[in-house]
Amino acid sequence: MPKIKPLQEKAxxxxxxxxxKEAKERLVIVMPVTExxxxxxxxxxxxxxxxxSAIRHLLDFALKTKKASDIALGKQSDASDSE
Structure with missing residues (x-):
């Protein structure tokens, strides 16, 4: 395994x-090779x-960023929010 920084190790x-811990569901996606x-x-x-792991991390980051943005703008969370 490559050497990772403490913050990355925590993530x-x-x-x-x-x-x-969590139940899992397989998700198949098609993406351009460049992405x-x-x-x-x-x-x-x-x-x-x-x-x-990278895709999961990026999705989690994007969803948390969106949620924080919605809170800052005073928007209601929708049913798709998992937390």
């Missing part, structure tokens, strides 16, 4: 623990253990 531990290459190029240097 890795959180996702590793979450994978053990997959960008995910791979980001994930490896940031200590992601796999492409799936």
């Amino acid at each position: 890795y531990d959180i996702y590793k623990e979450a994978r053990r 997959v290459m960008k995910i791979d190029a980001w994930g490896v240097p940031n200590g992601m253990e796999s492409r799936t």
Whole structure:
């Protein structure tokens, strides 16, 4: 495993623990090769253990950012919010 920074190691531990606890559902997506290459190029240097981990991390970040933005703008959360 590549050497990872303490913050990245903490994120890795959180996702590793979450994978053990949560029920899982397979999701198949089709993406342009260029987007997959960008995910791979980001994930490896940031200590992601796999492409799936990188995608999961990016989705989680985007959803939390959207939720924070909605709160700042005073918008109501919709039913798709998981937390």
